Amino acid sequence: MGHIMKLKCIIFDVDGTMADTERDGHRVAFNLAFKEKGLGWYWDEALYGQLLKVTGGKERMQYYQTDFLKEEILSAEDIKQMHACKTRHYVELLQSGKIPLRQGVKRLIEQAQAENIRLAISTTTTPINVTTLLNSTLGRDAEAIFDVIAAGDIIPNKKPAPDIYYYALINLGLKAEECIAIEDSSAGLESAVAAGIKTIVTTNLYTQNQDFSKAESVHPDFSKIDTTTLNQLIGANHV
Numbered sequence: 001m002g003h004i005m006k007l008k009c010i011i012f013d014v015d016g017t018m019a020d021t022e023r024d025g026h027r028v029a030f031n032l033a034f035k036e037k038g039l040g041w042y043w044d045e046a047l048y049g050q051l052l053k054v055t056g057g058k059e060r061m062q063y064y065q066t067d068f069l070k071e072e073i074l075s076a077e078d079i080k081q082m083h084a085c086k087t088r089h090y091v092e093l094l095q096s097g098k099i100p101l102r103q104g105v106k107r108l109i110e111q112a113q114a115e116n117i118r119l120a121i122s123t124t125t126t127p128i129n130v131t132t133l134l135n136s137t138l139g140r141d142a143e144a145i146f147d148v149i150a151a152g153d154i155i156p157n158k159k160p161a162p163d164i165y166y167y168a169l170i171n172l173g174l175k176a177e178e179c180i181a182i183e184d185s186s187a188g189l190e191s192a193v194a195a196g197i198k199t200i201v202t203t204n205l206y207t208q209n210q211d212f213s214k215a216e217s218v219h220p221d222f223s224k225i226d227t228t229t230l231n232q233l234i235g236a237n238h239v
């Protein structure tokens with residue numbers, strides 16, 4: 001007879017999960033960068049929804065010119081510079097306080113802390129984007145809340161590859177069965193599940209019609225997500 005496992009860590013995705021960053025954050029920052037650099041690109045809300053298929057800002061720009069424009073306008077170096085410009089604009093948007101955490105995220109974080117459940121982040125986005133969001137919403141020392149912040153280019157293959165979740169697990173020193181991931185997109189779900197982590201999904205307008213058949217449960221918001229329900233999912237993992 002094995003013993004019942006307990007939840008050791010909640011691993012949060014950032015974009016779309018902790019905050020609705022895409023439509024009014026990343027998208028706006030990309031357009032500001034295109035304008036600043038004199039490139040005639042503009043990504044409206046509908047087009048951006050299609051581009052979200054590819055995770056990572058640099059990868060998204062490459063995807064746009066290859067698959068939509070069918071013309072290589074930007075070199076790899078141009079994309080890097082454009083992305084640095086986009087990151088500057090995005091950080092400024094976050095610092096202006098216009099992008100809040102999704103309702104219920106702070107409550108879940110505080111509940112986990114009170115119960116000594118560890119917290120981590122696994123995201124495709126650039127590290128400074130994560131720390132700026134945390135600082136602008138949870139305060140100056142917010143990074144310390146998370147034991148591991150796995151972000152951006154530290155791994156070569158972004159979501160839906162499992163690499164960023166493997167990186168988080170190794171640095172946490174935990175097994176996949178001891179963690180729950182929270183994601184908002186099918187690419188994120190794919191990534192976490194491929195790393196062996198049970199995953200719940202909180203949808204948003206861009207992701208609500210995606211395939212979440214591999215999720216433990218799917219929610220429109222955080223109202224029914226708490227440590228009790230997450231622990232029940234882990235409890236089913238007998239060892």
Ligand code: XBP
Pocket residue numbers: 013014015016022026054055056057058122123124125126129159185187188
């Ligand atoms: C988030 C993303 C990110 C951001 C852009 O995916 O796709 O690429 O849109 O971030 P996930 P950068 O939520 O699955 O991590 O421009 O910093 O790459």
Ligand code: MG
Pocket residue numbers: 013014015016017183184185188
């Ligand atoms: Mg996401």
